[in-house]
Amino acid sequence: MEASLGIQTEEPMVFSPPRDRFRTDDSLKKHEQNFKLAGVKKDIEKLYEAVPQLSNLFKITDKIGEGTFSSVYLATAQLQVGPEEKIALKHLIPTSHPVRIAAELQCLTVAGGQDNVMGVKYCFRKNDHVVIAMPYLEHESFLDILNSLSFQEVREYMFNLFKALKRIHHFGIVHRDVKPSNFLYNRRLKKYALVDFGLAQGTHDTKIELLKFVQSKAQQEGGSQNKSHRITGSKSLLSGSTPRVLDQQFTTKPSVKRPYTSAHIQVKQGKDGKEGSVGLSAQRSVFGERNFNTHSSISHESSAVKLVKQSKTVDVISRKLATKKKTISTKVLNSGVIKRTASSCPASLTCDCYATDKVCSICLLRRQQVAPRAGTPGFRAPEVLTKCPNQTTAIDMWSAGVIFLSLLSGRYPFYKASDDLTALAQIMTIRGSRETIQAAKTLGKSILCSKEVPAQDLRKLCEQLRGLEPQTDKLPSDTQGHASCDPPLSENTDHNACLPQMSQAQLTGTSLQTGDSNGLRGHFDAHTTNSRGWDQVPDEAYDLLDKLLDLNPASRITAEAALLHPFFKEISL
Numbered sequence: 001m002e003a004s005l006g007i008q009t010e011e012p013m014v015f016s017p018p019r020d021r022f023r024t025d026d027s028l029k030k031h032e033q034n035f036k037l038a039g040v041k042k043d044i045e046k047l048y049e050a051v052p053q054l055s056n057l058f059k060i061t062d063k064i065g066e067g068t069f070s071s072v073y074l075a076t077a078q079l080q081v082g083p084e085e086k087i088a089l090k091h092l093i094p095t096s097h098p099v100r101i102a103a104e105l106q107c108l109t110v111a112g113g114q115d116n117v118m119g120v121k122y123c124f125r126k127n128d129h130v131v132i133a134m135p136y137l138e139h140e141s142f143l144d145i146l147n148s149l150s151f152q153e154v155r156e157y158m159f160n161l162f163k164a165l166k167r168i169h170h171f172g173i174v175h176r177d178v179k180p181s182n183f184l185y186n187r188r189l190k191k192y193a194l195v196d197f198g199l200a201q202g203t204h205d206t207k208i209e210l211l212k213f214v215q216s217k218a219q220q221e222g223g224s225q226n227k228s229h230r231i232t233g234s235k236s237l238l239s240g241s242t243p244r245v246l247d248q249q250f251t252t253k254p255s256v257k258r259p260y261t262s263a264h265i266q267v268k269q270g271k272d273g274k275e276g277s278v279g280l281s282a283q284r285s286v287f288g289e290r291n292f293n294t295h296s297s298i299s300h301e302s303s304a305v306k307l308v309k310q311s312k313t314v315d316v317i318s319r320k321l322a323t324k325k326k327t328i329s330t331k332v333l334n335s336g337v338i339k340r341t342a343s344s345c346p347a348s349l350t351c352d353c354y355a356t357d358k359v360c361s362i363c364l365l366r367r368q369q370v371a372p373r374a375g376t377p378g379f380r381a382p383e384v385l386t387k388c389p390n391q392t393t394a395i396d397m398w399s400a401g402v403i404f405l406s407l408l409s410g411r412y413p414f415y416k417a418s419d420d421l422t423a424l425a426q427i428m429t430i431r432g433s434r435e436t437i438q439a440a441k442t443l444g445k446s447i448l449c450s451k452e453v454p455a456q457d458l459r460k461l462c463e464q465l466r467g468l469e470p471q472t473d474k475l476p477s478d479t480q481g482h483a484s485c486d487p488p489l490s491e492n493t494d495h496n497a498c499l500p501q502m503s504q505a506q507l508t509g510t511s512l513q514t515g516d517s518n519g520l521r522g523h524f525d526a527h528t529t530n531s532r533g534w535d536q537v538p539d540e541a542y543d544l545l546d547k548l549l550d551l552n553p554a555s556r557i558t559a560e561a562a563l564l565h566p567f568f569k570e571i572s573l
Contacts, residue, residue, distance in 0.1 A: 401548025
């Protein structure tokens with residue numbers, strides 16, 4: 001009897017994987033880890049080399065983030081007394097425009113440092129390299145904690161996000177890239193920080209002076225390229241509590257050429273012979289335009305030198321014109337015809353290609369629609385996707401609504417599309433095609449949808465995705481604006497899909513990101529879910545979500561109004 005129940009542990013079991021496989025996997029992981037550490041170490045050495053003054057103040061230990069426009073490093077401040085202080089060092093890529101860098105700095109200095117908005121301690125510059133030193137907030141990954149958060153924690157998270165958005169919107173700052181990775185959250189300490197103003201723009205009445213020049217760039221791209229702007233070399237550009245600037249003693253030539261422009265940059269020297277702060281030097285052209293500043297770095301050259309340089313330039317241009325005369329003439333002629341035809345066409349003239357698979361001559365003569373579309377796919381507001389030129393702080397509130405939708409449904413990322421049209425189609429599947437088309441009309445846009453898609457009931461959708469039983473008794477007909485047109489959910493509906501019941505051919509490639517291996521947790525334990533308050537989500541939560549995901553930016557709820565919403569009645573400012 002005992003022999004029949006016993007297991008010989010000396011001999012390997014039949015289903016045990018070979019030991020060589022374990023060794024191979026371990027060695028592979030160790031090799032990948034060593035390769036990654038070697039790459040990080042090399043990047044740190046390059047940063048020390050690019051900005052030497054960092055080595056005297058900080059010990060850089062790791063690289064904690066990398067994006068298109070910057071890299072972020074973790075460092076400790078080498079203080080003589082007191083405990084070590086952790087610092088986040090943001091290294092901006094050398095090709096970033098000086099005005100853009102200065103605008104980001106001004107956002108941090110004027111609006112940062114309070115109300116959950118990241119501040120700045122120091123700014124370092126060496127030639128084209130700029131490093132911003134900010135307080136480091138240890139934080140959790142949004143994806144790792146998404147489905148372990150209690151409902152009360154979600155309430156506090158959204159309240160603090162709106163608090164940060166109210167702060168920056170007060171100064172006329174449109175963040176344009178609100179997403180979980182840009183809103184740091186320390187769950188243990190209950191601390192929050194809105195970061196990364198690299199894509200920020202200003203409203204028409206912004207209090208951030210440099211954002212006005214960033215906004216002018218967008219206007220130039222929209223057809224105002226003949227206008228020129230001028231920045232004077234005044235220290236008043238950086239108002240507010242300017243960060244301390246620690247630069248290495250100036251030993252290079254005063255004129256530095258940037259890879260993106262041929263204009264000269266004059267670096268102003270202070271009494272101590274150090275380089276000036278980023279954005280304080282004005283002897284440069286703005287956005288590649290002509291520099292009208294009379295005190296440029298070439299103003300001391302002799303007239304003879306200027307004449308020689310000018311003659312050489314004229315010779316080069318004349319040779320190019322001679323070789324490409326025919327081509328240029330053709331282009332000018334064509335553009336002239338287009339301009340005359342476009343101006344002669346009445347505004348009320350309609351095309352004959354609407355709802356067809358062709359593009360008519362009238363549509364070809366239309367000017368290209370240019371509007372700001374910065375941001376992360378999945379978080380862009382409808383007015384961004386439809387290229388509306390007048391974009392306000394409402395686009396940040398839409399992004400906050402998408403975050404709230406992920407928190408209530410437990411799915412992240414909720415939207416994931418390869419292009420703007422697909423993203424717009426995904427929004428239709430939640431908010432309804434009729435509502436989307438109507439909202440677009442108010443913005444002067446026209447959207448065509450091949451089939452009418454009803455709006456989803458937000459409560460039913462989120463509860464279904466969380467695996468909860470729909471609580472229909474908590475849904476009065478007037479609570480949700482779309483309750484009357486919502487279709488009933490079938491018992492056979494896939495709980496791992498957010499799309500309403502419609503054929504995949506109608507929305508090819510528009511399925512929402514709800515079941516892949518990149519981050520969605522599709523399984524919820526009913527007992528733990530109920531114990532964390534998810535079985536008693538009030539109507540106010542979905543009412544606020546509905547106001548955040550308002551398709552019309554003019555009526556979309558503001559950050560200030562969101563903080564006063566009944567959903568936060570138990571939380572005080």
